[in-house]
Amino acid sequence: MTETIEKSPPPSKPDTGGAWKRFFTNQTRFDFIGRSRLWLLVSLVVVGVCVAGVAIRGFNFGIDFTGGAAYTITDAQREIDPDELRAEIAAIVEEDLTVQVVEGGTGAIVSTQALAEDVQTRAEIVQTLAEHTGVATQEIDVSVVGPRWGAQISEQMLRALVVFLVLVVGYITLRFEWRMAVAAFVTLLHDIAVTVGVYAIVGFHVSPASVIALLTILGYSLYDTVVVFDRVTDESKAINATSSETYGEMANRSVNEVLLRSLSTSITSLLPVGCLLFIGANLLGADTLSDLALALFVGMAIGTYSSIFVATPLLVFLKEREPRYAELKEKILARRGGEQAAAVAGGGGSPRKGKKSRSKRKG
Secondary structure, three states: OOOOOOOOOOOOOOOOOHHHHHHHOOOOOOOOOOOHHHHHHHHHHHHHHHHHHHHHHOOEEOHHHHOEEEEEEOOOOOOOOHHHHHHHHHOOOOOOEEEEEEHHHOEEEEEEEOOOOOHHHHHHHHHHHHHHHOOOHHHOEEEEEOHHHHHHHHHHHHHHHHHHHHHHHHHHHHHOOHHHHHHHHHHHHHHHHHHHHHHHHHOOEEOHHHHHHHHHHHHHHHHHHHHHHHHHHHHHOOOOOOOOOOHHHHHHHHHHHHHHHHHHHHHHHHHHHHHHHHHHHHHOOOHHHHHHHHHHHHHHHHHHHHHHHHHHHHHHHHHOOOHHHHHHHHHHHHHHHHHHHHHHHHHHHOOOOOOOOOOOOOO
16 A cells, blocks of 8 residues: 655745845835824823823923022042032032032032022132132132023023924924824924923933923924825825725835834934933033933934824824725725635635545555
């Protein structure tokens, strides 16, 4: 008796580099819209943590907002001990103060609050600093900011932020439509909440440089969002009653097509800002750069994330509530459901293929 068994084909070789090739040719197929609930949950958790950080820790405003005095020391004759120096100044004033040692221990910036009008106290602080560092009193630079001026800075900052958001909503409404304007507005609020929350949690000083950086990263986030929306707008022109994909599927494909561009722009922008933050501020001791660099780094990173995972899913949610796209989605899903049912019914009546056959013969 002889037994004959059909041989299965040899296993195919793995597709080496296929994913990378698709990525660099804008042919990725990541399901951003289909998993929008997951991204929404992640964003809500991050925003919740940041809001809690602001509520619990608050902001560490610099003297430009609270008023006070800043004492800058350079070329100290002896190494500066920040803890010892802070204790000596705290014996003179009871207000909050900060001591930042720079230039390898030969320079420092001491900031005190609510001393703008107290000339005698400022003179005592200058004398203490001179004795601790060995620097002459006339060589210590004193910058005084009144609390009224700090309040004006805060008011102007909020005014600039409101004007920026109004102009953004107006521009996107005229350039695209109001639904995209709403999605972009919510995305910008998301980026603001995360950035200021990181500032509160980390405890960095909020200075005018921080405000400038905040407005800068909002513009950067808006750029990423507009790039995605522009692609979605172009692709949506081809959607009609006979289309084979929904608005959400079209938007998901559009995001995949601009994914490489968004990530490339973000990485090339984050690299110099990261060097400014981690090398310039931490390793080289340029602490005055940290306020600007932190806001830029966090804002650019979160802006790239939000343009893909927040703005576009929110836009799809709003657009698929329109009667046109809602009806199209219902038809496409019904059509696909009928095709699947027909395929299952047709496959159930046909004989199974690939079954091993045996033939017997007498020897």
